[in-house]
Amino acid sequence: MNDMHDMTGLPEIDGARLWSDLMTMGAIGGTARGGSFRPALSGADAEARNLFAHWAREAGLALSVDRVGNMFARREGRDPSLPPLMIGSHLDTQMPGGKFDGVLGVLAGLAVVRALNAAGLETQRAIEIVNWTNEEGARFQPGLMGSAVFAGLLPLDEVLARTDRKGLSVRDELAATGYAGPVPAGGREVHKYLELHIEQGPELEKNGAVIGAVTNSSWGCSGFIEIRGENGHSQTAAMSRRRNALVGAAKLILAIEEIGAAQEPAGMVSATVVENWPNNRVNIPHLAKLSYVVVHETAEGRQAIIDRIEEAARRIAEDSHLDIETTTAHFRDRLDFSPDLLDLTVKTAEGRGLSVMTLPTLTAHDALSIHFVAPVAIVFVPCRDGISHSELEWCEPEHATAGARVLLDMALAAANEG
Amino acid sequence: MNDMHDMTGLPEIDGARLWSDLMTMGAIGGTARGGSFRPALSGADAEARNLFAHWAREAGLALSVDRVGNMFARREGRDPSLPPLMIGSHLDTQMPGGKFDGVLGVLAGLAVVRALNAAGLETQRAIEIVNWTNEEGARFQPGLMGSAVFAGLLPLDEVLARTDRKGLSVRDELAATGYAGPVPAGGREVHKYLELHIEQGPELEKNGAVIGAVTNSSWGCSGFIEIRGENGHSQTAAMSRRRNALVGAAKLILAIEEIGAAQEPAGMVSATVVENWPNNRVNIPHLAKLSYVVVHETAEGRQAIIDRIEEAARRIAEDSHLDIETTTAHFRDRLDFSPDLLDLTVKTAEGRGLSVMTLPTLTAHDALSIHFVAPVAIVFVPCRDGISHSELEWCEPEHATAGARVLLDMALAAANEG
Structure with missing residues (x-):
């Protein structure tokens, strides 16, 4: 028996599978020092996208790709007409980056869906796991590209014309990687958006907390x-x-x-x-x-x-x-995230017996874009020594699992809202 | 009447024509601030080469191009079997550079030949005006490329494989500009080599000298x-x-x-x-x-x-x-140039009534390559404030003419040696 179900029959995260997925994904564009080199719309990013698509289909999710390459893996809800709950982050990395920044938020979303599947649980609203295009801004600028277009903060045409240092455009590289999707970017309602991410700073570690409930941006x-x-x-x-x-x-x-x-x-x-x-x-x-x-x-x-x-x-x-x-x-400028979701994060972590603290984020995440169209929650887990954007970036397996468990409980609550 | 002949019928430099040529050449790849942008084997360098070839043919010279793109414009001597006297420098510039660095040494060579033509003077040995490929090393490295291959200091194949920051090779760019010549590079005797150049430092100006006889490199x-x-x-x-x-x-x-x-x-x-x-x-x-x-x-x-x-x-x-x-x-390491030619430089300048001083060169010139196969003389004229590799680089017209006159007298002496 694995840990996918606990004794009560409630859905539970398969921590071993989540960790295995993180390591498998990290090997795509993997560097000798343990990092990943997957700039947006590179060959390695395309491989990472293909693997995410494969895992999503394996989990019975319906995949769609929008015009800026954002990928949505949808688990249908009882009422398909309701705006979906979204869970996501990004699979692209810095040059080089680590195995966790962004990746954890996407793969933990898959872990949530697998847990619901294994427990045979339906939700009122659909849940969509999102991989936003080019969060990092390492190859094409600006970062938060895909989420910003989705939220209507950047015009699609302007973004598609952006070029990398070799003069290759977002438009051409979307086509070359097969991720110039047919779906219009954005223009649809999102119920709520949850993003699990490594902290990228030292506060959780310093305070012995496992979960960070993010109050605001800087x-x-x-x-x-x-x-x-x-x-x-x-x-x-x-x-x-x-x-x-x-x-x-x-x-x-x-x-x-x-x-x-x-x-x-x-x-x-x-x-x-x-x-x-x-x-x-x-x-x-x-x-x-x-x-x-x-x-x-x-x-x-x-x-x-x-x-x-x-x-x-x-x-x-x-x-x-x-x-x-x-x-x-x-x-x-500073954004203050949904007080309701902040409260839910804290209560969920406490319910799981996890030590939790509230803190701001110094750096940007896709949630900063989605904040303009839906309530968002950013949930942090610790990363070693506060190091990120680095081959040395590290998240303890139990922290990855803990974060996914909080995400699971939050998703169940939010996706069953009427 | 122009100044092409003086009253005695001796050959003389046409200073106005030399200046006009310098300004015309400087306009190729010309920048708004008065400099030139002609990296080796660029389109502008090809234009400069074409213009040099045109002027050389106009002066009755026979043009040949070797496999590394060095251009030789030959005025035949009475005894074609004798090794030629060479006069030269380079037409490529820094990015951006000035109108005089290198260019003066090539165009003054043309002025010397025109003076001999106008005076109907033959010489015992052929005189060849040389434009060495890629002296500057601005686009392809190393600099002194053409002269080093000619002198057997660098293998041709290694040099042809060198690439610029865009990955374009010397081989391909020689072909693209039409300057991948058929003549083997080097492997033939050179009687002596004369190079007129702006000083690129402040010593002549500081000492009120018009001609610098260069003793050694640094x-x-x-x-x-x-x-x-x-x-x-x-x-x-x-x-x-x-x-x-x-x-x-x-x-x-x-x-x-x-x-x-x-x-x-x-x-x-x-x-x-x-x-x-x-x-x-x-x-x-x-x-x-x-x-x-x-x-x-x-x-x-x-x-x-x-x-x-x-x-x-x-x-x-x-x-x-x-x-x-x-x-x-x-x-x-330091190279000491031909004492005979140094002596000739000083005496020639004095004979012309020009103030002359001896000095070393801090920077490299094609003469440093040719030194390994023939006696060389480097003749300096002042440049304003010692400024070079700059759009502000400036040589007074009378100094350009003075340098060319010294070159003329030295060439006449050296090309008539048995």
Whole structure:
């Protein structure tokens, strides 16, 4: 006898199967150090999608794919006319990323459905397990792409025209992978949306909690810096007279790191992207570009970070005789998630005897898009040392199972609402 | 009457034509700020080559192209069996570069031949004006490519397989531009080689000299640094515990700049190339690479720079919890150029009433390759503020003419040697 049913006959998560699925999925695009390399709409992402589709059919689910490649695996409810409960996240990863970020939320959804199937339980509403296209934004930008189009936050045509660094478009890569679906993206009602995710931070671990009920998102934005110097010969031009754009970029990278460290843990910022022209050894760089993400628990904190970076840019421009321009974009304001679902998360975890805490999320999830069309709950489980977007990302098997169990109970409650 | 002949009937450089040619050539791939963008074997480089071929034929020269795309425009001598005198440099530029670096040496060669033609003067030996392929190394590496293959320093097949950042090979781009010539590269005797070039440094200008007779090259090498940290999420990972490879790179860029500035003017070094992985805003960079060129007047100075960079790398690795590996390559030792030709340069300049000084070159020229198969002379003229590899690069018209006049007299002497 396996643990699929407990003695009372209630549906239960098969933790061993969920773990096996996570490891199998992680092997697609698997890296030597234990991570996964599955940028959106790559060959590896297509393989991951195919495997999800296979498992979904195996579980008796009806698969549909929309025009931006979002995959919906539907378990019909007693009343097919009611808006479905959705459970989901994403199967794409950073380059490289880990085995759990996103994947847990999708595969735990399958585990929920399998548990209902094994118990022979119907629900009033359909349950749809969703794999959103390109949550990570690693290959195509922006991230949260599929969920944003579904929620009407981004126009489909604009998104389809986005290209990766090789110039390949979302449109072409959807076609190449076979995931340019026929179904219109969004435009239909969603009853509620549940997303199980590793925390990606250290709070649950630090507090000895197994379940995190996420209250709200944080204040974020992206920043961009252009540093303009003057080109010249790196072996002959007098060093004291150079206007080296890369030297300005280096000073800014360090200044931004200091500004971030001073805000921790309420907020952070790191310059993580650099481009440099002409990037040839014999040339003094005449143009460098940096970009970064600002995140903070408060609007004032976000603004303070932006202000300090601009201050640093002015100081470095003057000291280094460079022209430096800073801009900001992609402002995300705090979202407060459904109090009812937050309450349900806490009560469900307590009912399962799991230690639970409430906390905000510093980073974005697909639930931030779906929040605009339906009540959402984000449920966190711990990840080791708060590490994610990393080959070292790790979630203990019992935490994955615990998260799926909370999801199962929440799904049963929400899918049986009239 | 133009200045093509002076009153004595001796051959003379047409300075106005030379200037006009420089401006015409500079307009090919011309940039808004007055520079040129003609990476080797680009469409613009092909146009520049076609124009050179046109002017060469117009001057009655016989054109040949070798297998690495080097172009030779030959004015036959009285004894065709004698090895030719060569005059040359290159028409490719940095991205972007200026109107004079390389171009002056090729077009001044044409001006010399036109002067001989106009005066009806024959020479004992043939004179060949050469455009060497890919001196700059901006698109394909290494630089001095064509001259190095000609001198037997690099195997042809290895060079033809080199690719640019888009993966296009030298072989394919030679074919695409029509400059995959039939003539074997090198393997023939060269009597002597003369290269007129802008100084690319400030010494002539500073000393009020119009002609520089170049004594020797400097001690150089390339350096490469790999900085390995750990990937992670830029919005959630504790800042104090990050191992951010780009932060290590930034510290090294500034350390290297300081090391370079401390050596000036005897030597220099700047980190000018950076690559960063995964270079996405939401990821802590786990790998960054830097590279740079070291140049110094002495072997000890070169070594001291290398040592100090390694020292800085060790210190930064420890402070920032990063793995940093430094390597060096492409060592160039000092070359002492032909004393006879040096003497001829000085005497010729003096004979023309031009102020002349001797000086080393910090940077490489095609003459450094040809030095291994024939005596070479490098003749410098001033460039404004020592600026080169820059859209602001500038050579006064009278200096271009003065250089070409010295080249003319030297060519007449060398091409009439038995």
